[in-house]
Amino acid sequence: MQGPELPRSDAQHAMKPPEVITAPARLRERIAAERRGGQRIGLVPTMGALHAGHLSLVDAARQDCGVVITSIFVNPTQFAPGEDFDQYPRNLDADLGLLGPAGCTLVFAPSVETMYPAGCETTIDVGGVARSLEGESRPTHFAGVATVVMKLFQLAPADAAYFGRKDYQQTLVIDRMVRDLNVPIELVICPIVREPDGLAMSSRNAYLSPEERCRALALHASLRLAEQMCSRGERDAAAIRTAMLALLAESDITPEYIAIVRDGTLEPIDPVDGPAAIAVAARVGKTRLIDNLVVR
């Protein structure tokens, strides 16, 4: 017999579509009830348009937790004016069709008005870790991310929250916030999920034309090249960057940044003498893509 604190069996969750909740009060009630029942609760914050990367987070949550909550909310405050908030893909029905078989118990899909009622003005600034790289290209982005994630952590007080490593700097931002504000939640960072040809899964890949989709492979290829150079003993960050730039240029891509940093930080590492994260951001056509990889 399975105790109440153990994850539900696959058979059990596969048969039940997730309950969709839009009201915070209902969400709190459901979570309180599950908690009273001894369930460990996992939260997977998403903006919907789910792909295998998101589902890997749900799967990781399901391994650890009896109750898996996926939030689906395209958060306006993390988009700057002129970015793709309006175009961002939204398809709740398709998302729900994926989440049921993946083992998600509850879906929290609030409206913008529910999350940001009139008068809402509070923002969270995590400091230096939000300033460089993505923060330079998108100066208001991480305040929007930190604030909405904190709201979700309060609305859905889970034991653990699951984020993808593809958004490397975002994972550092959220980790900083959770530590600094003493949020009682465990962060679980899951590996990047890639298409068979190496492209990192992203909801924004849907924006790419066939020609752009092909050129976009250069991002991962440039990271693989860096990895190969490191494994052959290259330690010079400038040499690695130069080689990456050359490879990207072949696909007519000029990156917004190539960062070679000590893994788990944003500190530049040169020589590359320990675990390093190499991160790249670039526009392919009008679509902004990011990717990263760890070298040891």
Added chain:
Amino acid sequence: MQGPELPRSDAQHAMKPPEVITAPARLRERIAAERRGGQRIGLVPTMGALHAGHLSLVDAARQDCGVVITSIFVNPTQFAPGEDFDQYPRNLDADLGLLGPAGCTLVFAPSVETMYPAGCETTIDVGGVARSLEGESRPTHFAGVATVVMKLFQLAPADAAYFGRKDYQQTLVIDRMVRDLNVPIELVICPIVREPDGLAMSSRNAYLSPEERCRALALHASLRLAEQMCSRGERDAAAIRTAMLALLAESDITPEYIAIVRDGTLEPIDPVDGPAAIAVAARVGKTRLIDNLVVR
């Protein structure tokens, strides 16, 4: 027989000195255990140097809650350089002597290093409500307050938190933050407690010389004058302000601000045709004092 969710009897709490906790992990354990026992938990955030105003908050918490936690932490981030962080009165033993008989169950008294370990950079900005009045005189103050209160709310997840009305704008700042970040805590705002002669209780009153202590009475007197004018039918905010300024001038006090606002907001109200909060801030000697009062 008393159920576990009822407040403890006076006899029960008077005999037990509060347990003093400095480690967050221990605090979480204790709160989780009390919660499992069905206790409602009240939090009274303070900076110590306790007076009857603080004790009225503990008393209010004890009326509602089986467990009352008082935090004692002189929060450096809400003091600007040159303010009185170093001089701020600290006397944990005296505070504990007051808290036991008042019915406080637990005291959380962390060190600055515990609350702000190296690398801590996250701050919370609640927007417009933090900008005027106190925010003009003390531009970094409310970010410090909001951030430490959020940290305390995460460290000591209470059902209700108790704050004094003396810090009127602070109550609006915290209310804004709690709403905007969906913090699952009830805020209880308690009335100002005054000395017999009308001076609002404040830990900073200890800074006043006998002569300053006497002049400081003009703050409350100016508020009482405003109240009398309103009760006699005066509706002109400018006339009320002028009369208050004249009365304060008699005690050689030039206020930093006199605010006449719709109660529960910082919106100026003129004519004074509904419940209004009248707030005053002034230095008496080197000591900065604030006070306020509601007129209807």
